[in-house]
Amino acid sequence: MKRSAKERIGLSGKDGPPKALVENLGEFVDREVLLEGWLYNSRSSGKIAFLLLRDGSGTVQCVTAKADVGEEIFAVARQATQESSIRITGMVKKDDRAPGGYEIMVSNVEIVQIAEEYPITPKSHGTSFLMDHRHLWLRSARPHAILRIRSTVIHGLRDFFADRGFTNIDAPIFTPAACEGTSTLFETDYFDSKAYLTQSGQLYMEAAALAFGRVYSFGPTFRAEKSKTRRHLTEFWMLEPEMAWADLDDAMALAESMIVAVIDRVLDTHMQDLETLERDLSKLERIQKPFPRITYDEALAILEKKGKTIEWGEDFGGEDETVLAEEFDRPVFIHRWPKEAKAFYMDPDPEDKRLVLGVDMLAPEGYGEIIGGGQRTASLEYLDSQIEAHGLPAEAFEWYRDLRKYGSVPHAGFGIGLERFVGWICGTHHVREAIPFPRTMNRLYP
RNA sequence: UCCUCGGUAGCUCAGCUGGUAGAGCAAGCGGCUGUUAACCGCUGGGUCGUAGGUUCGAGUCCUACCCGGGGAGCCA
16 A cells, blocks of 8 residues: 555655655654655755745745755755755744644755746735736745635535535526626637637526526636726636525525525635635634625715715726725625626616616625626517517527526526635635636737 | 727836835745745846937937827727
8 A cells, every 4th residue: 555655655765754745744753754845945055055935735945954964965955046946855844933833854855956036036016027027926935825825715615516416507608699688798719600709608598497496606707898907807717606596685684694504614724824824814713604784765865865866777987996895894786786886687666667686795805796697588578579679689688588488586696706705705805806817908928 | 980097027116306226026046844815034137218419428308209007089
């Protein structure tokens, strides 16, 4: 067993010490291990060198004393430049002076490749420069922490829906026409015709919900809007659950449980990463059910009280959203919107025909709209009237109309923007930090 | 598309009412046995975004354009 494990991990000498990861050093105290990684930073004096090794799971300081390793190995240690790939053998020691609690007393240093002058130095850089080097920036502590949290958020979301009987049914990325008609679409050649990159999988999820009951899709979506703000990407990931036999209240209850479950999971498993990000934990810990639910009209009244007058029927701007969110210490649902402000498929409010049963969820701290959704109309007659009122091409929606012809039921769902959600959890300044390789109006590289 | 701020060394920036280019970090060399963005000394490093213009003289003033940050609209 031991031998096969050693062979599986490969490069360590057949008879050498076991290979360890920085995050597992606690299991190897007072034992010799092999660590494989990259030199994150180093400090040295004439007789002692401190090599900060990064291996993807964490960083650990490796103490190399000339008196212990001899002239030759000490010279090798001092030769390694920032981000050189190295193998270090040494004894794991518990040490309260070390940030992670452990450090390595080095017995051997092997350089795999000496890195050229690394562009990202330990000192400060501008975002533009860092984004030009995003492929390298991923190695730094901050992006590393954010993207590890992103990974956990994705797993948390998938587990949340799987636990509740949702089937994952992904929507296509090439689409024949606009899902919502309004936003700008990326157009691409599709053999002898045109196709568009999806801006939402929702209509397909409605079809899937009538087949599977409870479904969700999760994938990239594309918006060709010329938006240059900290909340916008041209390519972002959206998770869209849809439930048959459900209404607006069901959608809000689901969204609320989802947010709390995922934040709890991040708080349980990523304290160190949140610390790296200097995130104010109290702001996340107070995210508990229930979230306040206010109507569009009530939101208007709050804005009015704050001296911001908005004409009835208008959508809110970014600053309005921040002002509204500041009224609450947790996310807030705003529901029952003027028909004109929302998409054509929204179900009208039976108690006020000017309104539709749509909902937005605003995150605290100015992170804005994270969720948009609502109850979809089940009526073919009403749907047709709205397709016409919004000036949409009826022929593109024939299949969608079918959903109202063959066993139409009340159904509801929402979409959550992954990067805005992750950005909020991590407290990032801009959503582009919440995706590995951001695509914005001005960035298609690297 | 509009508003606004910016573009000077590899990076982050300073450069006053126009007078001939500067710091820290990084790189190279040397020193230091407990450093935490280590520290100390020395060295090299510039088409001041581009093109015009004003001037004896432009990084600095004017015009146009290019690129980027932030915001508006639109959205998750």
